Amino acid sequence: MIWKKDKLRPTQPYFVFDTDDFFQEIYLKQGISHFYTYHVNGAKGMRVVPDGCIDLSFEYNGTEMRGYACGTPIEYKIEKRPEFHEVFGVRFMPGVQPELIDVTMRELFDKRVPLEQIIKGDVQWLEKIAAETDFYQRIRVFLEAYTKAEKKRAKPYGKKELVLSVKQMVYESDGKIKVSELEENTGYSVRYINKVFIEEMGFSPKIFCKIIQFQRALEFFNYGAPDKMTDAAVALGYYDQPQFIRDFKKYAGMTPKKYFKLVERRDYKSKVKETSFLGE
DSSP: OOOOSSOOOOHHHHHHHHHHEEEEEEEEOOOOOEEEEEOOOOOOOEEEOOOOOOOEEEOOSSSSSSEEEOOOSSSSSEEEEOSSEEEEEEETTTTTTOBBBBBHHHHHHEEEEEHHHHHSSSHHHHHHHHHHHHHHHHHHHHHHHHHHHTTTTOOOTTTHHHHHHHHHHHTTTOOOOHHHHHHHHHSOHEEEEHHHHHHHHHSOOOHEEEEEEHHHHHEEEHHOOSSSSHHHHHTTOOHHHHHHHHHHHHHHSHHHHHHHHHHHHHHHHHHHHEEEEEEE
16 A cells, blocks of 8 residues: 655645635645645635644635734644635745744644744735736736845854754654654753744644644645554554554544544545646
């Protein structure tokens, strides 16, 4: 069974199940995972799961656009649905601090902040993206602005460099790296690593590991076909099935078995419409 991608593609699965016409453009460059767009009409709320990411979300009603920066939660929750029914989103890779906004991941942790309050530099791109009605053109405008901002990015050093290194190790290990290994690989004590990581992210490396492991579990169910839950637990590196069930339910709002039945019943893969505007 082939299910694991070369790079983890962090997902909000209920954005797919709870919305209409969900499209996504996989990017996996410049710290960006993918772009997406959807319409939402009937849902009273939007189910959200931990993904370790920052999303930039742009909501349209035909005449007006509102932009938000959204930080990751660390537990399953239900948010109010977007006030406007059409959404264009940019999801960054887990742990990536986007350019264009002047805010830390800790300040965005489990929050939804209007972009006009935190945007930095030239805001003309925001006006341009508000005027676009086409998915591809919105992506184009965003990438043009983001690439310019990236060129001005200062090289990380000190604490920021350490946090960046820890996030990369967690990501590359699918969340299975031990905190003691982080100490061994960086030369810093567990206590210090925890301190600077929480300062930057708002939660510990251990929680970040669990979120990445959970995101791999979602990918496993969305694109794989486990015969047994024990197979899933082993493949994902959990100590045992009870731990797998406990963690998954905390983050997804339902057990792995119930979630997999939802994936099969609603046919997750067919509901996600992949675009290839930026294909090579």
